[in-house]
Amino acid sequence: MTDIERVHHRTCHLCEAMCGVVLRLRGREVLSVRGDDADPFSRGHVCPKVVGLKDVLDDPDRLREPLRRTAQGWQTVSWESAFDEASERLVALQRRHGKDAVATYYGNPQVHSYGAFLGGIEFARALGSRNRYSATSVDQLPHHFAALAMFGHQFLLPIPDLDRTDFLLIIGGNPVVSNGSLMTAPDVVRRLKALRARGGRLVVIDPRRTETAQLADTHCFIRPGSDALLLLSMLQVIFAEGLARPGRLESMLTGLDAVRTACAPYTPTRVAEATGIDALTIATLARTFAASPTAVCHGRMGASTQEFGALVQWLVQVLNIVTGNFDRAGGAMFTRPAFDLVAMSKSPGQRGSHARRRTRVSSLPEFGGEFPVAALAEEIDTEGEGRIRALVTVAGNPVLSTPNGRRLEAALPQLDFMVSIDFYLNETTRHANLILPPTYGPERDHYDVIFNALAIRNTAKYSAAAFPRTATARHDHEIFSGLCRGLARHDPSRRKRGLAALTERWLTPRRALALGVRFGPHGAGWNPFARGLTLARLADQPHGVDLGPLEPALPGRLLTRDRRIALAPPELLGDLARLETRIDPGTVEPPQTLRLIGRRDPRTNNSWLHNSTRLVKGPRRCTLRMSAADAAARALIDGQSVTVRSRTGAVTVALEVSDELMPGVVSLPHGWGHDRDGMRLRVASAHAGASINDLTDERYIDALCGNAALNGVPVTVTNATDQARM
Ligand code: SF4
Numbered sequence: 001m002t003d004i005e006r007v008h009h010r011t012c013h014l015c016e017a018m019c020g021v022v023l024r025l026r027g028r029e030v031l032s033v034r035g036d037d038a039d040p041f042s043r044g045h046v047c048p049k050v051v052g053l054k055d056v057l058d059d060p061d062r063l064r065e066p067l068r069r070t071a072q073g074w075q076t077v078s079w080e081s082a083f084d085e086a087s088e089r090l091v092a093l094q095r096r097h098g099k100d101a102v103a104t105y106y107g108n109p110q111v112h113s114y115g116a117f118l119g120g121i122e123f124a125r126a127l128g129s130r131n132r133y134s135a136t137s138v139d140q141l142p143h144h145f146a147a148l149a150m151f152g153h154q155f156l157l158p159i160p161d162l163d164r165t166d167f168l169l170i171i172g173g174n175p176v177v178s179n180g181s182l183m184t185a186p187d188v189v190r191r192l193k194a195l196r197a198r199g200g201r202l203v204v205i206d207p208r209r210t211e212t213a214q215l216a217d218t219h220c221f222i223r224p225g226s227d228a229l230l231l232l233s234m235l236q237v238i239f240a241e242g243l244a245r246p247g248r249l250e251s252m253l254t255g256l257d258a259v260r261t262a263c264a265p266y267t268p269t270r271v272a273e274a275t276g277i278d279a280l281t282i283a284t285l286a287r288t289f290a291a292s293p294t295a296v297c298h299g300r301m302g303a304s305t306q307e308f309g310a311l312v313q314w315l316v317q318v319l320n321i322v323t324g325n326f327d328r329a330g331g332a333m334f335t336r337p338a339f340d341l342v343a344m345s346k347s348p349g350q351r352g353s354h355a356r357r358r359t360r361v362s363s364l365p366e367f368g369g370e371f372p373v374a375a376l377a378e379e380i381d382t383e384g385e386g387r388i389r390a391l392v393t394v395a396g397n398p399v400l401s402t403p404n405g406r407r408l409e410a411a412l413p414q415l416d417f418m419v420s421i422d423f424y425l426n427e428t429t430r431h432a433n434l435i436l437p438p439t440y441g442p443e444r445d446h447y448d449v450i451f452n453a454l455a456i457r458n459t460a461k462y463s464a465a466a467f468p469r470t471a472t473a474r475h476d477h478e479i480f481s482g483l484c485r486g487l488a489r490h491d492p493s494r495r496k497r498g499l500a501a502l503t504e505r506w507l508t509p510r511r512a513l514a515l516g517v518r519f520g521p522h523g524a525g526w527n528p529f530a531r532g533l534t535l536a537r538l539a540d541q542p543h544g545v546d547l548g549p550l551e552p553a554l555p556g557r558l559l560t561r562d563r564r565i566a567l568a569p570p571e572l573l574g575d576l577a578r579l580e581t582r583i584d585p586g587t588v589e590p591p592q593t594l595r596l597i598g599r600r601d602p603r604t605n606n607s608w609l610h611n612s613t614r615l616v617k618g619p620r621r622c623t624l625r626m627s628a629a630d631a632a633a634r635a636l637i638d639g640q641s642v643t644v645r646s647r648t649g650a651v652t653v654a655l656e657v658s659d660e661l662m663p664g665v666v667s668l669p670h671g672w673g674h675d676r677d678g679m680r681l682r683v684a685s686a687h688a689g690a691s692i693n694d695l696t697d698e699r700y701i702d703a704l705c706g707n708a709a710l711n712g713v714p715v716t717v718t719n720a721t722d723q724a725r726m
Contacts, residue, residue, distance in 0.1 A: 009543060010466065014049050014605055018461075019046050019047070019050070019179075020038070021050060021053065028467050032054075033054055048602055049604070049615065051612065052612055055612035057443070061681055061683075063422075063425060065472055067437075074425070084489075086419045086483060093416055100129050101129075102127060102389070105398055107135050109395040110134075113444065113446070113476055116438070117449055118512050119509055128494075130357065131379065132371065133371055133373040133375075137373045138305065138401060138402055139305065141702075142312065142705055150569060152560035152561070153342050153346075155341055155342050156342055156557065156558075158334060159335055160332055161331060163194070165296045167200060170206075171222075171302075173302070173303070176192070178301070178600055183300075184451045192212070193215070201218070201288075204218070205230065207662045208625075220277050222662075223664070224306065224712030227299065227302075228315055232576075236265075236266045237287065239263055245290075245324045252565055253321070256567055258573065296332050301598070302598070302711050306710075308575075318567060327553060336522075336551065337453045338520045352367070359375040361375065361382045364706045365705070373402045377408040380411040391412070392421070397422075399693075400693060403701075404696060405427075405691055407698065415431075423437035425680040426608075426684075436479050444476075447460075449516075458550065459544055459545065462538035517533050517538065533545070578704075592634075594664060596646070596666055596696075598668065598692055607684075610674060611681045611683045621669060623655065624654070627661045629663045630663055630666070634719075641654060641719075641721070648697050672688065673688065674687070700713060
């Protein structure tokens with residue numbers, strides 16, 4: 001490495017937005033990071049989190065070599081010894097208790113590295129366990145559920161055509177802070193302002209007046225968990241007033257009459273009290289949406305991580321479809337990414353599945369080969385045949401990010417063995433026997449195999465590594481491959497032979513990516529002289545290439561058996577009976593009960609950027625926000641310590657009285673709670689905060705798809721001093 005300064009272009013991998021960045025480098029040192037003005041998608045935009053590219057790279061707490069937990073503490077071990085020990089223990093446990101005795105948990109950052117994503121698939125195959133869990137079931141599982149039921153593939157997710165719509169209705173999403181989630185859209189603020197500048201409208205439905213709501217033409221508070229009722233009621237108005245006009249889609253639909261019939265009972269008057277939105281507002285919203293030249297509805301985190309998330313995601317698309325705002329410019333559209341995961345995974349098993357199996361303890365349904373992570377702790381701590389004995393976590397911190405994290409925290413020491421692929425010794429990985437740290441962002445090459453498929457525009461960009469990894473470091477896919485080799489060494493029955501063995505050796509994640517791009521919808525194919533994308537050609541375009549706006553793709557893109565959109569899937573229609581309890585709960589909730597919702601901060605990303613001083617300094621952000629009316633009713637004042645209590649636990653935090661909360665609702669951000677023992681995250685520990693998932697409840701889920709209901713959790717809030725005296 002020289003000390004000559006140079007410039008490196010890449011994509012920021014920290015969140016979904018895929019911003020282009022310019023790194024000024026000297027040797028292995030990142031001197032500065034700024035937005036790349038020449039990136040055709042992000043056009044120079046970056047958010048405050050971008051400093052995390054440098055801060056995590058330089059972080060002295062970041063692990064760079066494997067660690068083994070011993071009676072004397074953590075000890076550094078060689079990679080080969082770590083691979084050997086991990087695979088030997090995993091094989092031994094699987095021999096003794098069956099393959100399902102070893103579970104895996106893949107966290108959200110795994111999909112921000114193509115090597116981790118593709119390598120993780122191979123590792124899961126080699127392990128052969130059906131006990132698979134991931135962050136999907138504390139996030140976007142309802143989107144996949146609706147996509148499979150309606151369009152025939154779990155990854156066929158409709159994306160709002162943000163840059164061309166005339167009316168954007170956002171339910172439970174806050175893209176100004178998230179930078180667009182399941183709607184990859186760098187510089188959302190500019191795009192929302194452009195929407196309004198061209199005469200369009202932005203309406204936000206949320207129990208909190210979010211940063212996005214503050215930019216909106218209209219914001220309506222809604223009671224947590226009642227979004228499905230709002231959507232049913234809007235559809236009732238649209239059908240009853242003859243405003244349903246699916247247009248060219250009509251011949252591609254099944255179930256239109258069934259949906260019309262299902263929506264009929266949900267008049268605005270009937271749902272007004274349950275939603276907290278008056279009947280006239282609901283009817284006006286429905287009429288305005290239907291009358292707009294183009295419109296699109298997008299439901300996100302708050303609309304997904306709740307008791308009726310699958311119903312909401314279904315009804316969001318029903319609304320888009322029956323108003324003719326689907327598969328057309330300005331509506332909800334499918335992407336056509338250069339690396340097209342949907343086109344590559346068309347076999348029935350890859351399209352998705354639901355309830356082929358159920359969990360041992362609570363009988364929660366499998367989806368897409370995974371069980372809901374809400375069941376993970378009980379599958380470890382409940383005795384009996386089939387109990388999980390070992391766990392492999394990958395880029396995840398489920399103690400802080402899954403419901404009832406304290407129960408999982410207590411369950412992890414009951415495992416016989418645990419391995420974590422992670423570069424931090426954090427609240428989860430401190431329980432591992434071995435920690436295998438992969439390289440970080442700029443140390444590896446990058447292509448977004450997932451977020452290009454969720455982007456509001458088709459673009460593609462391949463970034464080489466900013467500098468080669470050191471001799472003692474390993475990329476995530478090298479770690480997976482080391483573990484796979486170890487599994488085969490300790491269990492010869494897993495060894496591939498002949499052509500399968502050769503293919504396995506040859507098909508590295510980089511080659512799989514190159515093949516995917518070459519033979520994808522924008523690829524050059526076999527002909528070396530053909531125009532079109534190859535990975536090498538992409539590498540010559542350091543700012544990325546623009547592949548144009550989203551285009552109509554139906555009926556060709558549909559993967560249902562009859563190649564039509566299933567507007568009324570029976571499992572979703574059947575779930576409406578459960579929703580009735582939201583209108584008539586049967587029991588009256590105690591008057592002191594409040595409903596807890598989450599919150600996201602522009603300077604953090606879940607839990608793992610909290611060790612950057614630059615990102616956590618400043619005013620305390622892990623506060624409980626509450627309306628002035630609710631604070632007054634409890635004789636609480638701004639700034640004091642309060643105890644928040646749910647069925648699963650209690651936390652003490654500072655109160656922030658705020659007019660952004662709907663009365664009856666309180667909000668706590670997620671990702672905090674770094675006050676556990678045995679941590680090595682010195683900055684994070686000094687800004688510990690409290691974990692919202694010490695309050696969320698593993699029994700509070702969307703019973704249809706198994707997604708955790710992290711929003712709308714019943715809690716009480718009291719003066720912490722009173723609590724201490726009790
Ligand atoms: S918005 Fe996301 S991708 Fe863009 S700079 Fe911030 S963290 Fe990186």
